[in-house]
Amino acid sequence: MVTPPADPPAPPASRPSAAFLPAGGSSAPSGSPAPSGSPAPSTSLPPGSTPDPGTPASAAGASAPAIYPTRASTEAGGPVLRAELHLHTSLSADGFSTLADVLAECRRKQIGLVAVTDHDAIGLAAGDAATFAAAGIAAVSGCEMTTDQGVHLLGLFVDRPLTGAPAAAVADHVKAQGGLLGIPHPFKPETGLLAVTPLPDRETADLLARADFIERLNGDWFDPATDAAIEGIADRFGLPMVTGSDAHKPWEIGRLVTTLPPLASPPSADGLRAALRKGPPGLLRLEGFVQRAPQARSRLRRLISALRWFPPYRSFIKAVPFAVKRAIRDHLYQRRYRAWQADPGPTTYRPALEGVPA
Secondary structure, eight states: OOOOOSSOOOOOSBOOGGGSEESSOOSSGGGOOOSSSOOOEESSOOTTOOOOTTOOGGGGTOSSOOOOOBOOOTTTSSOBEEEEEEEOOTTSTTOOOOHHHHHHHHHHTTOOEEEEEEETSBOOOHHHHHHHHHTTOEEEEEEEEEOTTSOEEEEESOSSOOOSSOHHHHHHHHHHTTOEEEEOSTTOTTTOHHHHSOTTOHHHHHHHHHOSEEEEEETTBOOGGGHHHHHHHHHHHTOOEEEEOOBOSGGGTTSEEEEEOOOOSSOOHHHHHHHHHHSOOEEEEETTOOOOOGGGSOHHHHHHHHHHTOHHHHHHHHHSOHHHHHHHHHHHHHHHHHHHHHOOOOOOEEETTTTOOO
């Protein structure tokens, strides 16, 4: 397991392949490691692990990897690939999932393509991708990069991050590597492109014209008041709309997925770009995952949520040492992790926009 630094310096640019999986078995769901006291890492799959129904023979040890289509969703009318395009591991300062957690949850939830997009760091080594491929899952190296204005931008099929640069330079950096440029949580305060530099800002418009997709739904931030604006921007700039779970913990992996036509193996940036533009991607929500509109929350929860973005509170939080914040998060995480071990939750999906408040 990768341990975050005691203080918040710039994260490492990459994760060694040896940090992939624990050597021993675990009582965690689907072979996930224990949250603390894990044995020395190894690149082998957990002993005794078995593929889920529908997983190809390669997951059980066959030599030929394959990207497999998941069960056809009712809206697709045929085989589809479930894609998890935005998640974080413990390489991110606010992340807790290991790559073992990611692999286990992708197998359990029949996710055929996953992009590892840690904050300003590359969390997937070539050896890690090969281990995923052996389980019939396409793992894509990505990164959620922070611009000089604090905006987050996604780069997929990249192996070098660029942090603290203008948004246009980050876009250039992604495109120079042949990668896909994504716009995550576009209206999220402080980090969303359209919250920090709203249209008609010319540089924002230029960036949207170069992007390859935009998140219609984000698992970590939700405000239906911006839904129409996101759809309008997607239509104006011809951007495919996707979902992003923005998972930071194992049970959040795959809470929102995008369905695509099955891709050729191995996947490529051009192949994924073509699949996104082939037709409107399907947007699915994990059964039981509910996001509440701000107006639907209790008065107390609305007040707490509003205080999170109150400037004095934000200044206070930024002043708290990282080690203190991480210790609190670790304590809360351990409690939730044990509950997840006892009940990993559902693996079925429904249309993501079904029943979402307008």
